[in-house]
Structure formats: structure tokens, C-alpha cells
Amino acid sequence: MIRAFASGLRVDLLQLIRTPFDMVGMLVWPLVFASIAYLLLGHASGERALFTASLGAAVMIMWGWVILGAGFALDTQREQGTLELVVGAPTPLVVLVSPVMISRAVFGVYGLLLTLLWGRLVFGIPVLIDDWPAFIAAGVGCILAIGTLGLIAASTFVLYRAAFYLGISLQYPVYIACGLILPFSVLPGWLRPISWLLAPTWGFRALREAASAQAPWPDIGMCFGLSVVYIAIAIPCLAVFEHLARDRATLKLA
């Protein structure tokens, strides 16, 4: 199973870096989000606020790519007629699907680096990371938590034949609910408890707190804790939706 997971991770990462859509999309979208934030907030808001906006943009794209990847990967398998083979293999489905989510979250690191570089070179925003070890740990926690949250979404996508479209529509609701770049003060109060359940909230907080050396470890801990919870939810969900898809014979419907 470890070999299947590692091999899946390697193959999906290789596919990502060989696909123009992913390489260019990951170049464009974080820069778009970050630039809008920089231009709206302006230099008067301070370098720290702008740097935090860069982190928010990177987490946004990390979630975006995971949720799009979840839908796209399953849709492609469905279209090419290999989803049945994947589901029929003796290896548990979670081991075969999770590398797609994790690799896409890892790919978000490319988006993070590009955003920081863009901010530095074009907008003159310095890279303000005060606690590097905590920042790296926060990055790993963020990748893991967002990737495993994507796994829960992927479990429903096994059943849903227009998974990619559903993935697209789930991007902005999560950006809003998690307060990415947005302060919670402008959002409806009822969103706050929802944000606590979502990985990007804690991933963004962990990165932000680590960058400013402000007690990031509880947030990093939440990322790892949530990852365990998400996996515990995703495994039975995948089993149930896989069974439903087999039962309704929808695996082959492209």
C-alpha cells in the first residue's frame, strides 16, 4: 500500500508538471488573487498585511487545485474508462485517490513561492518569515490538511458524474468560509463555526502565525489533528460512495 501511495504521488506530480494547464494556471491564479489584494489594500495597510495576503492567496490556490484535481482526476478516469479498473483493484480506493489530493496540495508550494516572488519583485513586499522551522511545519500541516479534506470531497465525486463542475463551484465558498485574505469581521457571524471545521482556515492561520512568530503551534497541531479526522471520515465515505456507484452502475458513465 505504501508503494502504491508513493507511486501514485510520483505519477501525479509528474503529470502536474507536464500539463500546461496546471503549470500556467498555478502561475496565473495566485498572482491574480494576490495582485487584487495588494491593489485593493494598498501599501498604506503595511507590509505585514500585504505579506499575509500573499499567504492567503497561496492557500486559496492550494485548495482550488485540490478540489479541481479531485474532480478532474475522477472525471478523466471515468472518461477514459479506467475508473472501473481503479475501483476493481485489490488496493483500497483511498490509497489510490489520496495521492492525487496530496500531490495537488504539494503543488501549491509552487504557487506559494511564485506569489512571494511576485510580491517581492513587482510590489516590493519583503518576505517576512520570522520563524522558519514553524513556517515549514505549518506548510506541511497545511498541505496534509487540505489534501485530506479534498479526499472527503473526492469520495462523493466517485458517484457524481459531473465531479469537475462541482469541484469548480466549491472553490469560492471555502475561500469565504475560511476567511482567506478576508477578515472575519466583514463576514456573517454564522460562518465562524463553519470555518473551524475547514482545513484552509487552520492552514492559513498556521502560516500567518509562523511567519510573524506568534504562537503558531496550536494551529499547526489543528492541521495535523484535522487531517486524522478527515482521513477517518474519508475512508468510510469512499467505501459507501464506491458501493453506491457499483450498485447504480454509474462508474462508466462519462
Add this chain to the structure above:
Amino acid sequence: MNNLRVFFAGGLTSYRALFNWLNPWAFLSILVAYPVFQTMYFVYLGRAADTANDTFFLVGNAFVAAAVAGMFGMGQSIGGERRYQTLPTLLASPASRLALFLGRALPAIVNGFVVAALSYTLAALMIHLHIAAGRLAGIAVALLASCFACAGLGLCIGSLAFRTRSISLFADTLSGVFLIVTGANVPLARLPDGLQVLANYIPLTHGIRAARALAAGGTLHDALGAVGKEALIGAVYFTIGVAMLRYFERSARRAGSLDRF
């Protein structure tokens, strides 16, 4: 008469194929939920930055929704032919190329208009924003001009399907860039000088400007200049798109690359 049949029947069939109309989820997901939440996101971001009022972002993002529908819809209606390997069959037919491909523009324009109107209405309801009904007719005229211009750009993008396997790359990149450069989410005055000049020559900029002026209480007569510029930009992009189609079709036939996927 046959050209008219190709124009309407071909356009409608191509539009239905875009969403595999077995169920409406694809349409609802990407053309209703996505633009509404995008608008909400930028409304909240605007409130946080205190740069402009809610109407600014509501109008800007409704127009972006129309652009995305126009560019992807129009582009994909040609790109999809290549993906499903029906492009050689289509081009082997004696039907007029203009009727074939411009027929795909009409549903893209109507679709863009409906999507923008839905996005505008739903987002306005969610943020409790009211714009007087009397102003909506003028905004609709500006929106129609923008939908036309975006379908023109979509035709240019779609023509690239003769050369490349995925036109989504271009449509996706442009829809991201449009969030900034057209002034949809950032006041144009805040953009670098070069981008402000570029903004004058791309779809949406003038349409959004006209719609915002109308939403603020301006008259359609005052906004007609901007609406006219938007329609002119659309006509130019359509002309370029048709020329690109002709050129790429010829070169793809020569290279024998039409059904390479």
C-alpha cells in the same frame, strides 16, 4: 436558408453538447454557483479594503461571469469538436464556415447574458442591495454589448483549437487576468499605466464602466459612448476570430493535424 439552419440548429446543438444536458448540475455548478460566490467573495474583500462600494463589485463580477461564459462557451464549442474528434467531419461538410462557427456565438451571447443576470440578481439578494428597476434596462444594454465582445474574443480562443489540444488554458488565463485588468475588481486608476492603456482594448472594460455609471443614476444617453466602444471592440474581435479560423483551418489541413489529440 441552409446557412440559417446551420447557424441556428448547429449553434443550439453545440450549446447543448457543452453541458452534456442529461442533467442540469453542470450548468448550475459552474454558471450559477461559481459566479455568485465569486461575486460574494469580492464584495467582502471590497468591504475589508474599503476601496469601493458593493455595487462596484456586484456589477464588475456579473460582467466577468458573462465573460467567462462567453469565452469558455464559445471557445469550447470549437475545442470540444477537436476533443471528441468530430472536427474533421465538421470541416468536411460543405456548410458555410461563417454559419457554422458564428452560429455557436449566438448561444454563447445569450448564455452569457442569462448567467450575468442570474449572478447579479442572486448576489444582490444575498447582500441586500437594491438597484432601481428603471436603471436595469440600461445596464442590460451594456451587458449585451459585453456579451457580444466576449463571444468575439471566445471565437479567437476557439480558433486556437485548430492548433492546440486545450483551449481551456487560454480561456482560464484570460478569465483570471480579466478580474484585474478590466477594472472588475480593482478601480482602473489603481492599475499601472500600461494596464490602463491595455484595458481600453479588451472586452468588458467599457461595458463595466457604462454599467457602473448607469447603476449610479446616469442616463443611457450618457453611457452610449462606452457601450458603442464595447460593441466596436466586439466587432473587431469577431473579425479577427474569423480570420484566425480561416488561417488555422488552412494550416491544420496542410499539416494533417485536425484529428490529432
